[in-house]
Amino acid sequence: MSLIKAALGICETGPLDDSFWAVEDGKVRVKLDQMPAPLAKGGSTYLRGKGLSMPVFLMRSEDDQYLAFENRCSHFGHRKLDPVPGENKIRCCSVFHSTYDLDGNKLTGPAPNPLKRYTVEQSNGELVITL
Ligand code: FES
Known part of the structure; x- marks a missing residue:
């Protein structure tokens, strides 16, 4: 990631098209089997x-x-997040790059708290994220 992107807090991760997910009763349903590319x-x-x-x-x-x-x-x-390529880690898109493990626990950087993690279940071609 370039220093300019980091300074501006610009992540590599982009938004998912609205047509592939919905919010209902405190859950997000992602239509994995309808996405053009998983x-x-x-x-x-x-x-x-x-x-x-x-x-x-x-x-x-x-x-x-x-x-x-x-x-x-x-x-x-409060920058947004990206995966760390090739590693099972997450980092924020700031110049300080706090990193987290996949449970959301901070590994490095100035972030004071873990990430808030949601439960994800997979069934019948969709993901159900409980908020
Ligand atoms: S916003 Fe993540 S380290 Fe500052």
Whole structure:
């Protein structure tokens, strides 16, 4: 990631098209089987809008688990998140790059708290994220 992007808090992770997910009864349903290309291992996207109080960061880990977190670093800059390429880690898109493990626990950087992690279940071609 370039220093300019980091200074501006610009992540590599982009939003998921609205047509592939919905919010219902405190759960987000992601239509995995309708997405034109599944998330690659180590890949990520995020969901925003549709009444969500906070964007949701969704990633597929290198060992093929879908994970979801509040898309917000706990450091005061509250930058959004990216996966760390080739590693089962998450980092924020700031110059300070706080990093977290896949449970949301901080590994490095100035972030004072863990990430808020959501439960993700997979069934019948969809992911269900409980907020
Ligand atoms: S927002 Fe400052 S380290 Fe993440």
